[in-house]
Amino acid sequence: MSLLQIECLESRIDKPREHYGQFAISPLNSSQALTIGNALRRTLLSDLEGTAIVAARIAGVNHEFSTIPGVREDVLEILLNLKSVIFRTQMKEPQVGRIRVQGPGVVTAGLLELPPGVELVDPRQYIATICNNSIFELEFRLETNIGYKIINRGIDHMASDFLQIDSRFMPVKKVNFSIQEVQFDILKDKETLFLEIWTNGSITPQDAISKAADLLSRFFNSLKNLDFKYQIEEFNSEEQVVAQVSIEELQLSVRAYNCLKRAQVHSVADLLNYSYEELLEIKNFGQKSAEEVVDALSKRYGIRLPYEKISKNTE
Structure with missing residues (x-):
């Protein structure tokens, strides 16, 4: 490429x-x-990653539905305005900033006292208007994160008087x-x-x-050098695979099948323990049934049963 x-x-x-x-x-x-x-x-x-205000503490305010004497906006409007303030920073740990302004006047983002290494993208962003000579004072917490952080409205669990803010870090x-x-x-x-x-x-x-x-x-890059070790069942030969096959796969007659099941023969592996003569010794298992089994093993899997059981003891 x-x-x-x-x-x-x-x-x-x-x-x-x-x-x-x-x-x-x-x-x-x-x-x-x-x-x-x-x-x-x-x-x-x-x-x-982006940086945003995640909580604020406003002097004299106990909940987000309060009003502030001498300030045109209510607390909820001020929190929404703080939410929209954009920062440029490389910080990783949470930081705290503050503002203290005496009115009358317009409060903008440029009046915020920011931690070292934090810059404002737009100092003209509007926060509130103070209508008289009262003092507007708040403290806010900054965090760096990804995505959009939705929180439960109410008092911040980390500080009893901090109000949480839904934060957009993107x-x-x-x-x-x-x-x-x-x-x-x-x-x-x-x-x-x-x-x-x-x-x-x-x-x-x-x-x-x-x-x-x-x-x-x-x-x-983290996916380039994978070294998974799978637990794979290994077989020494093809016969071992065939040996696991159930006798149902041989499609025997009902008589032959039932006789083998009664004799505890459930798989081809079990059948390989028998010779042709030993099959004839199974109760009610006649010559026709024995020939049926031998023929099925030969045609389906190429397995031939010995005519007589070979003794393991040789001289």
């Missing part, structure tokens, strides 16, 4: 929280574009892909995968596709 090439067809920033990129990946064999497109799309949307907002067939050479056609990525600004579309490809690469 020839090396893949990726080309950035378009890259733009519509708003601080709306980044867009379009890429073309080629050349791909038939059906490979669909496989790679699906894998990249799912990884971009669900497996990339930095990629939307992914589209399309496939186009192109003439690669005279003998065969190839496919080109076109990928469109929208992010929230905490990561560029170029970095997003690079991280997604790295995640997929590490995932499949």
Whole structure:
């Protein structure tokens, strides 16, 4: 397979929280574009890490349905506004930030006191409006995770006065892909995968596709050197396999079958303990039944019973 090439067809920033990129990946064999497109799309949307506010503690507030004197928004609206604040960071451990503002005035994300190494994508994001000279004070907890975290509404179990927030960690907002067939050479056609990525600004579309490809690469690399040891029953010869066959498979007459069952003969392995003469010694087992068994073993499995039992003691 020839090396893949990726080309950035378009890259733009519509708003601080709306980044867009379009890429073309080629050349791909038939059906490979669909496989790679699906894998990249799912990884971009669900497996990339992001940072979000997961809980907040507001001074003088006991539950999310409260109101704050002198603040236009109620607590629930403020929590929803905090939920939409986008951060850019490499942090792995939970961190705490805070804000303390005296009104009147508008509270935006740019007024947040952030832990070291944490940056705001859009400092103009709206949080609340203070209508008088009262003090608006809150503390919030940041976490890095993947996907969307839904919690039970109420008081955070980690701190009695922290209110939990449903958190969206996904930095990629939307992914589209399309496939186009192109003439690669005279003998065969190839496919080109076109990928469109929208992010929230905490990561560029170029970095997003690079991280997604790295995640997929590490995932499949972990499957390269598998060394499973299966417990397989080994047989020394084909006769041992045949010996496990039930006598029902011989399709004997009812008389012969019943006589063998009464004699505790249940499989071909049991029959191999008998010679032709010993079959005749089975109760009610006549010459016709013995010949029937010998014929069935010979035709179905190529096994011939000895006429007489060979003695194990030889001189």
